[in-house]
Amino acid sequence: MSEPTIPLANRPAWKALQTHATQIRATHLRQLFADDPHRGERFAIQAEGIFLDYSKNRITAETIALLTHLAEESRLRERTESMFTGQKINITENRAVLHVALRAPKTESIIVDGEDVVPEVHKVLDKMSTFSDRVRSGEWKGHTGKRIRNVVNIGIGGSDLGPVMAYEALKHYSQRDLTFRFVSNVDGTDFAEAVQDLKADETLFLVASKTFTTLETMTNAHTARDWTLAALGDESAIAKHFVAISTNAKEVARFGIDTENMFGFWDWVGGRYSMDSAIGLSTMIAIGPVNFHAMLAGFHAMDRHFRTAPLAENLPALLGLLTVWYTDFFDAQTVAILPYEQYLKRFPAYLQQLTMESNGKHVTLTGEHVGADTGPIYWGEPGTNGQHSFYQLIHQGTRLIPCDFIGFFKTLNPLGRHHDILTANVFAQAEALAFGKTAEEVKASGTPDELVPHKVFEGNRPSNTILADLLTPETLGKLIALYEHAVFTQGVIWNIDSFDQWGVELGKVLAQKIIGELESAEEPALDHDVSTSRLIRLYRSKK
Numbered sequence: 333m334s335e336p337t338i339p340l341a342n343r344p345a346w347k348a349l350q351t352h353a354t355q356i357r358a359t360h361l362r363q364l365f366a367d368d369p370h371r372g373e374r375f376a377i378q379a380e381g382i383f384l385d386y387s388k389n390r391i392t393a394e395t396i397a398l399l400t401h402l403a404e405e406s407r408l409r410e411r412t413e414s415m416f417t418g419q420k421i422n423i424t425e426n427r428a429v430l431h432v433a434l435r436a437p438k439t440e441s442i443i444v445d446g447e448d449v450v451p452e453v454h455k456v457l458d459k460m461s462t463f464s465d466r467v468r469s470g471e472w473k474g475h476t477g478k479r480i481r482n483v484v485n486i487g488i489g490g491s492d493l494g495p496v497m498a499y500e501a502l503k504h505y506s507q508r509d510l511t512f513r514f515v516s517n518v519d520g521t522d523f524a525e526a527v528q529d530l531k532a533d534e535t536l537f538l539v540a541s542k543t544f545t546t547l548e549t550m551t552n553a554h555t556a557r558d559w560t561l562a563a564l565g566d567e568s569a570i571a572k573h574f575v576a577i578s579t580n581a582k583e584v585a586r587f588g589i590d591t592e593n594m595f596g597f598w599d600w601v602g603g604r605y606s607m608d609s610a611i612g613l614s615t616m617i618a619i620g621p622v623n624f625h626a627m628l629a630g631f632h633a634m635d636r637h638f639r640t641a642p643l644a645e646n647l648p649a650l651l652g653l654l655t656v657w658y659t660d661f662f663d664a665q666t667v668a669i670l671p672y673e674q675y676l677k678r679f680p681a682y683l684q685q686l687t688m689e690s691n692g693k694h695v696t697l698t699g700e701h702v703g704a705d706t707g708p709i710y711w712g713e714p715g716t717n718g719q720h721s722f723y724q725l726i727h728q729g730t731r732l733i734p735c736d737f738i739g740f741f742k743t744l745n746p747l748g749r750h751h752d753i754l755t756a757n758v759f760a761q762a763e764a765l766a767f768g769k770t771a772e773e774v775k776a777s778g779t780p781d782e783l784v785p786h787k788v789f790e791g792n793r794p795s796n797t798i799l800a801d802l803l804t805p806e807t808l809g810k811l812i813a814l815y816e817h818a819v820f821t822q823g824v825i826w827n828i829d830s831f832d833q834w835g836v837e838l839g840k841v842l843a844q845k846i847i848g849e850l851e852s853a854e855e856p857a858l859d860h861d862v863s864t865s866r867l868i869r870l871y872r873s874k875k
């Protein structure tokens with residue numbers, strides 16, 4: 333794989349952006365809009381049914397030109413091709429990164445280690461379809477001959493957040509006589525509450541884990557096994573009530589799940605990029621194979637767009653570059669994801685893993701410090717709820733928080749005036765953030781002098797407005813791929829490995845040691861720092 337050898341700070345476009353940023357920082361969005369009556373059209377693109385208005389960003393045409401130069405200098409195109417053609421771009425794990433193969437049509441071929449992976453992908457999709465149809469139709473029976481009524485996905489991180497988010501997002505399309513639950517936390521309360529009203533003979537567990545060694549998932553899976561056996565009393569029940577989704581057949585067999593009931597995927601699918609692999613089995617059971625394939629088609633449409641559209645008209649590239657712009661030239665620490673669509677209530681949580689586990693890195697591919705700020709903190713809540721809690725800070729606080737507003741022209745639940753009111757709020761918030769309210773305007777509305785500073789909205793607060801027609805499986809696929817490739821774009825600029833996650837390891841290792849110390853019958857000899865040792869002793873004395 334070709335790597336940019338020029339450190340970020342020495343890339344000509346980076347230097348030009350530094351100079352350019354000093355001018356833009358002094359310019360208000362009010363001015364930028366006043367200077368260009370066509371700004372609303374100039375900085376908007378529509379592709380693959382997604383409309384992006386990015387005119388309320390603190391940018392000019394020159395900013396976009398410089399940012400796209402930066403992308404070229406950072407070899408975004410070559411890196412993108414490397415990803416799409418199965419090169420091992422996950423350097424630190426020596427792995428290809430091929431979530432795009434998960435949604436490649438049968439006619440495509442992508443070679444990894446001399447083998448075309450596309451037929452394998454479709455083989456698993458076909459197996460998932462057959463199984464999903466059997467569960468949905470009631471043909472798949474539990475141990476006592478009853479049909480399955482409840483599906484419980486056990487997984488964590490990418491093996492949970494994608495499935496939960498997709499289930500919530502596509503609930504409208506789901507089979508309503510099936511109940512879906514998602515257990516992720518090792519806190520026993522998660523499992524206990526998930527199953528407290530379920531009957532074991534009507535419950536199917538999907539144990540979802542890429543590695544099949546993750547502490548939380550294995551603990552929950554064993555508890556689920558015990559719960560099932562306590563109710564059904566017979567080992568042979570496991571085959572009817574447990575399936576596994578994993579890359580690790582050996583561990584699946586060791587757990588006691590027949591590998592016939594295993595849905596596989598591959599090491600070139602990162603956990604946070606896996607919701608459209610077999611990890612999406614709960615999604616497919618909920619919405620059916622046809623809708624699942626429509627979602628894959630949506631992903632694929634955005635993949636094609638990202639691979640082929642010119643950078644200045646490329647939705648994911650622009651979204652990614654704008655984030656680099658605010659992170660590195662405006663010192664923005666966070667990005668708010670604000671979906672005005674109740675079904676997308678878990679979308680911000682899903683994006684947190686996608687963005688922060690991918691780009692929360694401080695060294696480049698070759699191990700040097702990046703020399704700039706990398707992945708910002710992503711957070712958010714659906715509108716309009718957030719407006720009545722944290723928007724105060726976005727409007728009048730001292731921090732710059734770029735916002736992504738996500739809305740739809742139509743709603744799946746037309747109810748009176750609800751959708752117009754909802755959408756009016758999207759537009760109003762973006763307008764208020766950008767233009768604010770000056771002291772003169774506040775005074776003119778009769779506000780007493782002492783209150784004027786409190787009622788001033790500085791404005792000049794940037795946002796993107798992302799709109800689509802209706803939340804369908806296809807649109808969801810497009811939206812997710814939009815962010816996946818935006819994250820990739822950022823990672824290429826920072827020259828980091830967006831596909832490893834070494835930062836999760838240390839805590840896992842320490843937890844293993846401390847579990848032993850909390851549980852040991854003998855008073856353990858502790859060699860932690862004094863704070864940790866004291867906490868361990870305190871817990872042991874109180875538990």
Ligand code: F6P
Nearest residue numbers: 489490491541542543546603836
């Ligand atoms: O600990 C982080 C992580 O490895 C994530 O990257 C992953 O999505 C999650 O744990 C779950 O891993 P697995 O699917 O192997 O159980």
